[in-house]
Amino acid sequence: MIKSVVIVGGGTAGWMSATYLKAAFGDRIAVTVVESDRVSSIGVGEATFSTVRHFFDYLGLDETEWLPHVAGSYKMGIRFENWRRAGEHFYHPFERLRTSDGFSLADWWLKEGDRSKPFDHGVYLTPHLCEAQRSPRMLDGSLFAGGLDDSLGRSTLQEQRTQFPYAYHFDAGLLAKFLTTYGTDRGVRHVVDDVVDVARDERGWISHVTTREQGDLAGDLFIDCTGFRGLLINKTLEEKFLSFEDMLPNNRAVALRVPKPNQATEGMNPYTTATAMDAGWIWTIPLFGRNGHGYVYSDQFCSPEEAERTLREFAAPGQEDLEANHIRMRIGRNERSWVNNCVAIGLSSAFVEPLESTGIFFIQHGIEQLVKNFPDENWDPQLRNDYNGRVAEVLDGVKELLVLHYVAAAREDTPYWKEAKVRALPDGLAERLELAASHLLDDRSIYQPYHGFEQYSWITMLMGLGHEPAGPRPALSHIDPRAARAELAAVQSDAKRLVDALPSCYEYLASIH
Numbered sequence: 001m002i003k004s005v006v007i008v009g010g011g012t013a014g015w016m017s018a019t020y021l022k023a024a025f026g027d028r029i030a031v032t033v034v035e036s037d038r039v040s041s042i043g044v045g046e047a048t049f050s051t052v053r054h055f056f057d058y059l060g061l062d063e064t065e066w067l068p069h070v071a072g073s074y075k076m077g078i079r080f081e082n083w084r085r086a087g088e089h090f091y092h093p094f095e096r097l098r099t100s101d102g103f104s105l106a107d108w109w110l111k112e113g114d115r116s117k118p119f120d121h122g123v124y125l126t127p128h129l130c131e132a133q134r135s136p137r138m139l140d141g142s143l144f145a146g147g148l149d150d151s152l153g154r155s156t157l158q159e160q161r162t163q164f165p166y167a168y169h170f171d172a173g174l175l176a177k178f179l180t181t182y183g184t185d186r187g188v189r190h191v192v193d194d195v196v197d198v199a200r201d202e203r204g205w206i207s208h209v210t211t212r213e214q215g216d217l218a219g220d221l222f223i224d225c226t227g228f229r230g231l232l233i234n235k236t237l238e239e240k241f242l243s244f245e246d247m248l249p250n251n252r253a254v255a256l257r258v259p260k261p262n263q264a265t266e267g268m269n270p271y272t273t274a275t276a277m278d279a280g281w282i283w284t285i286p287l288f289g290r291n292g293h294g295y296v297y298s299d300q301f302c303s304p305e306e307a308e309r310t311l312r313e314f315a316a317p318g319q320e321d322l323e324a325n326h327i328r329m330r331i332g333r334n335e336r337s338w339v340n341n342c343v344a345i346g347l348s349s350a351f352v353e354p355l356e357s358t359g360i361f362f363i364q365h366g367i368e369q370l371v372k373n374f375p376d377e378n379w380d381p382q383l384r385n386d387y388n389g390r391v392a393e394v395l396d397g398v399k400e401l402l403v404l405h406y407v408a409a410a411r412e413d414t415p416y417w418k419e420a421k422v423r424a425l426p427d428g429l430a431e432r433l434e435l436a437a438s439h440l441l442d443d444r445s446i447y448q449p450y451h452g453f454e455q456y457s458w459i460t461m462l463m464g465l466g467h468e469p470a471g472p473r474p475a476l477s478h479i480d481p482r483a484a485r486a487e488l489a490a491v492q493s494d495a496k497r498l499v500d501a502l503p504s505c506y507e508y509l510a511s512i513h
Helices: 011-028 050-056 062-071 105-112 117-123 126-131 173-187 230-235 305-316 359-374 380-408 413-418 430-437 454-463 476-480 482-502 505-512
Strands: 003-010 030-035 073-074 077-081 090-094 168-169 188-193 197-198 206-211 215-218 221-225 242-245 254-261 273-276 280-287 289-299 325-328 331-336 342-346
Touching: 003 011, 003 215, 011 030, 011 050, 011 173, 011 359, 030 173, 030 197, 030 230, 050 168, 050 359, 062 173, 062 505, 073 505, 090 117, 090 126, 090 454, 105 117, 105 454, 105 476, 105 482, 117 126, 126 482, 168 280, 173 188, 188 413, 197 230, 206 482, 215 359, 221 230, 221 454, 230 342, 242 325, 289 305, 325 380, 331 380, 359 380, 380 454, 430 454
Parallel strands: 003 030, 003 221, 030 188, 077 273, 221 342
Antiparallel strands: 073 168, 077 090, 197 206, 206 215, 242 331, 254 289, 254 325, 273 280, 280 289
16 A cells, blocks of 8 residues: 655645645545755746636635735736737637537627627627726625536546636745645645655665655655656656657746735736737736736747846836846656656646646646546556556647647747747647638547647637638528527626626735735
């Protein structure tokens, strides 16, 4: 029987893993986190998927119990600026498309939509709420979308049957600190020390790690949360890393934390912004009390000095005292994330640029799949194979969707954006783009294995980037359009009603912080 798990590395990945394992197995499994106080976490994952609520529900935490501790705010979607043309924007919301007579409202919009409004404003509520800086919750805490606010209990990502209307922004360092306290209060052993050696037995499996001050830490299963270093999975076990840089060349980022002392009067945007730049894009993540900004770029087209200068001019002109954090990113995934008795989770497993806020999602998916495939003393290889297959599918699916962002973007005004149009494409994407030129993609024509995104995401990105199909589906010309027209009109009336009724994002968050 597996009795002990040693997690090497803390940060968000280490403490999400530790607390989830404790929630799953209680005291039947001993969990130890060993982390150095001299190694800072990367902390690029400040924006999340809406599915992150599964993680907190699994731990039994209501958002009011943790959100105020992490400078947290709401994220109802991503606003893409300048990806099509300068001055243009569109939203990728957490909102499924409505239907009428068996066809999505996106299909009907192509035939009956008001072309004076952009696609996203025509078929979704969320863009209207975002532009009005509205909270997804009333001041009494009730959610604007009735029926979606029940606790998920101990459910997991792939059991999701509804689309929750928001995710979160938070300070990843503060979340790790909160989870450290939460985990140690529930029996997670916390060792603050440097790992100086990793020992292997005659099979090549890890037997223990050696720390500088506290000696050897033995375990049955080891989880590598050492970030891009991959201390256990890559440096010790020498697992092959598969780079994605031929398709996703952004390999660097520079980040700033910009105080926002006037949020009460300026308001707070309930969305992440991704602004296309000459050699990449800049994220804007509104937290309670500050904004996080970062320029994600390719060092083939931009130097770190130029990137920092561009970011400062964009996000914090005149605030030269703010410290910039330069990050070199390892883009790709391990061929296998579980090797022998070692599982890599977080940046040590894989990373793609944070364009769709997938970093925390990858951690959550990895630890959920580890619990589902947790081994016994027989170490059934099929459990490892299933884990590795599912992790690889998620990464490859997200890679494909991110490549679509660049190849479908209309920009070709700089060498970076020109090169984006001639990069290699993942298997299947060229065929999907060909299908999308004929009709909107459906749940069978997007990347098939579970990867966290649904058909509406693919449709929204293609339409927002300017890739509209040749025309509506021919079948719609034989269907009475009155119900669809009423549904399209209902989007507008529902949006107006909610904008009038909901408090501002700042007003609600100030009431719980």
